[in-house]
Amino acid sequence: MPADTQTPPPVQPVPTYADVEAAAARIARYVHRTPVITSASLDRAAGASLFFKCENLQRVGAFKMRGASNAVWSLAEDEARRGVLTHSSGNHGAALARAAGQRGIPCRVVMPENAPRAKRRAVEDFGAVVVPCAPTLQAREETTARLLAETGAVLVHPYNDPVVIAGQGTAARELLQEVPDLDLVVAPIGGGGLLSGTAIATAALQPRAAIWGAEPSGADDAQRSLAAGRIVPVESPRTVADGLRATIGPLPLAILTAHGVRIATVDDAAILAAMRLFWERTKLLIEPSAAVALAVLLERAIPTAGARVGAIVTGGNLDLPEALFQTG
């Protein structure tokens, strides 16, 4: 069962580029302005000029810090006092915990009781409360609903939320400020929050640039959904890109459709080969989900010959095998 197929909330107001700009101002003190890097050897491998926006160097190691920060700092004082709540054992949970800690408000993160101890501890280290639940969708929804009722906290959805989307759009905004003349912008797609924000920022700042999503072929719900014009979940997504297993949300689907965003897919072997090449050539650690954008470029799944391509490198958090760090 995919992690995010609960009944979606009704479609919310579509964020605009003005919302992205407001988010940028709101979160500037709380997030890093990450570097944009280039690599001559990756350019040769892809046959294009690549500009990587390094959100693996963002706070908590992922772009999720942007949307979470925008959500936390958008709250009115009385809302903030009741705190925030989410269900995510991944980067969004850690980012929300960190952002709430920066504002000094309560944060609860619902997590399946079988979540890796390291992920649980990361959230707790940021001062949030982990609320364990049985590892089923039903248990998660019930736990979340109960906590919302008990605490009056604000639920911050990882992607189906205009405030979160506006925050994620600040990454592409910075990229295009630094490299204005891009022909194409590509970002990985899981639930679609980052790609939606990327589309809004790119359409405003560089309207002639093509906008592409990069998706694992084993979790290609976004490609199917955009083709069908409705959400088509993948029942059992299978990919090493664990951050991209979520099903596209209704708000992202509406935004990506409106902007004519296209989706390219690649398999896990290509994702891991791209991750390795990126590690070796840049010495920067990226997680498998972050390698999907490079993978579609290396696989020529997007027409890019000679183009100037911006790619969002989404995060650098991954479970490294213990054996790597053990003495022989």
Place this chain on the structure above:
Amino acid sequence: MPADTQTPPPVQPVPTYADVEAAAARIARYVHRTPVITSASLDRAAGASLFFKCENLQRVGAFKMRGASNAVWSLAEDEARRGVLTHSSGNHGAALARAAGQRGIPCRVVMPENAPRAKRRAVEDFGAVVVPCAPTLQAREETTARLLAETGAVLVHPYNDPVVIAGQGTAARELLQEVPDLDLVVAPIGGGGLLSGTAIATAALQPRAAIWGAEPSGADDAQRSLAAGRIVPVESPRTVADGLRATIGPLPLAILTAHGVRIATVDDAAILAAMRLFWERTKLLIEPSAAVALAVLLERAIPTAGARVGAIVTGGNLDLPEALFQTG
């Protein structure tokens, strides 16, 4: 048998800070000015303020590019035409190949025939010729001597060479230009070329800073040699820090002695733990040899409480296990 215990050449002229400055000017177009990074969580872990000079982001992924470039570009035209020669299956071999390629002169690298194919290919990809020899010290010396006689090439020793040492010193020079008020500078020590250059630059730019070498306890020839006042090789060095297995050279020993450099040692478990922490917190890949400086700081093997500490992060080249990049 350690890799570098052949009879050392007579001690050569000791390079001065003027030589480091000349090297900096000579190689500026051919090497990167690497960033200096900080990490609040690593500072907390070490109980000091740490400034990491990221030579893992240097060309060929290691500081060795500096010394090799200085050697290549110091050659007169007629010397250059005959090319350069070295014996190194590690970063120095790759760096010399790259530097020679930049100048367009021949480069030969003597390598044991059992060297990893990847290391051999790296050197060949830079346009150098790999000359295989039997994996013994005698075969290596004979092959090197034969090639020198046949080709008239200039031998560029990886560390026992004043020109190479002056080149390596440019890393500490850049670090101290960017962060002038360091209390202490630490660099890993293998053969001692980097630490010698670091000592020369630090003594000139920040004379009150303490200078430390960081060495694996399984290859602690530098610590023993400095204590004894003569070269004391470790017969069978055992450490994961493969770049630090070489025995200190006579010229580095003289330089480190003159500058009152001290050596701290750590075991492999501490080295790998430091490497892991650095990867996780900075998202930058470093090789085990590069983690030794952080390891001595985390282990409190150097007195640093509250100090401002500069550390040279020497390189980012390591053999990653294939399993990391294979689909389930």
